[in-house]
Amino acid sequence: SQTIHQWPATLVQPVGSPLSLECTVEGTSNPNLYWYRQAAGRGLQLLFYSVGIGQISSEVPQNLSASRPQDRQFILSSKKLLLSDSGFYLCAWSVWGAGTGELFFGEGSRLTVL
Amino acid sequence: AQSVSQHNHHVILSEAASLELGCNYSYGGTVNLFWYVQYPGQHLQLLLKYFSGDPLVKGIKGFEAEFIKSKFSFNLRKPSVQWSDTAEYFCAVMGNAGNMLTFGGGTRLMVKP
Numbered sequence: 001s002q003t004i005h006q007w008p009a010t011l012v013q014p015v016g017s018p019l020s021l022e023c024t025v026e027g028t029s030n031p032n033l034y035w036y037r038q039a040a041g042r043g044l045q046l047l048f049y050s051v052g053i054g055q056i057s058s059e060v061p062q063n064l065s066a067s068r069p070q071d072r073q074f075i076l077s078s079k080k081l082l083l084s085d086s087g088f089y090l091c092a093w094s095v096w097g098a099g100t101g102e103l104f105f106g107e108g109s110r111l112t113v114l
Numbered sequence: 115a116q117s118v119s120q121h122n123h124h125v126i127l128s129e130a131a132s133l134e135l136g137c138n139y140s141y142g143g144t145v146n147l148f149w150y151v152q153y154p155g156q157h158l159q160l161l162l163k164y165f166s167g168d169p170l171v172k173g174i175k176g177f178e179a180e181f182i183k184s185k186f187s188f189n190l191r192k193p194s195v196q197w198s199d200t201a202e203y204f205c206a207v208m209g210n211a212g213n214m215l216t217f218g219g220g221t222r223l224m225v226k227p
Contacts, residue, residue, distance in 0.1 A: 034215075043120075043219035044158075044204060059214070090158065094215075102148070103215055105158040 002027035006091040006106035013113055019064075019078040021109050023091030026072065031093040033074040034103065035066055038088040047089075050074060086113045116141040118207050118218035126224045127195050135190040135221050137179075137205030147188040148206040148215070149179055158204070164188065175199070197227045 006023040013019060025031050035047040046059045048066035056066050063082050067075045074091060091106040121136040139145065149161040162173025169181040179190045188205060205218040 036217075044217035046214060046216065049214060092158075102160055102163065103150075103158075107157060 002093075002104065004091060004093055004104055004106045006089075006109055009107060009109060011109060011111045013081050013111065015083055015113055016080045019076070019081050019085070019111070021076040021089055021091075021111075023074045023076075023106055024072055025074075025093045028072070028093070028095070030071060031095065033068060033072075034092040034094070035074065035076050036090040036092065038090060038108070044090070048076070081111075081113045083113050086111055116145070116207050116209050116214075116216045118205050118216055120203075120205050120218035120221050122221045123219065124222045124224070126226065128226050129197055130194045131225075133190070133192040133195045133199070133223070135203055135205075135223070137188045137190065137218060138186050139188065139205075139207040140186065141207060141209050143209055146208045147179075147181060148208070149173065149177070149188075149190050150204045150206060150217075151201050152204070153201045161190070161203070195223075195225045197225050199223060200225045 003026045032051050034049045036044045037047055038044050048056055048058055050056050050068045053068055053071055063085060064076060064078050089109045092103040094103050117140045119138045147164040150158050151161045152158045161177055162171050162179055164171045164181045172178045177190060177192050179188055181188050200223060202220050202222050204220045206215050208215045
């Protein structure tokens, strides 16, 4: 069966510090991968998605970047965090291609920038 | 670009009351439509989905949703809610040309016992 893991689960970082959130998927090949941010009262905002290694699409210009160094690994990064980067970050995967569209979500990472 | 609007941000109901959560989308082509639910402390999970065929789709836990193409709507319904339905509900749309799932702002449902 397929599983998705992301870490760390909770992170408290000072403004200006770097960020690295990691997500891995097991039990499937060539998945579509996604990073979403969930902010209170604002629902889920798609940040990045990837249909293959090294292929990243950015939906929202911001202080963050994403990379996919391996087929089932997706990393969300920042060189210098801003206060506005605080939020709940969710990694998700779906079957490659237009497929069914169903997303499977990780446990989430709560980032607090002070 | 596709977008999704959920009109109710917070809903409070008593047990056994009927539920209807509104969802409207904006997209010019064929769409796949979804409702996701996030129970307190749990992952987001799929509640139900519509791809084609019967516009009335049934999901888990007695939920159903009706796709009305002329109204660009996909409202979620349940005849009688339970305390355990307390959760946040998200409507989502995916255009048939891509891989992106666009979510609405979510509706927090609280069911009072």
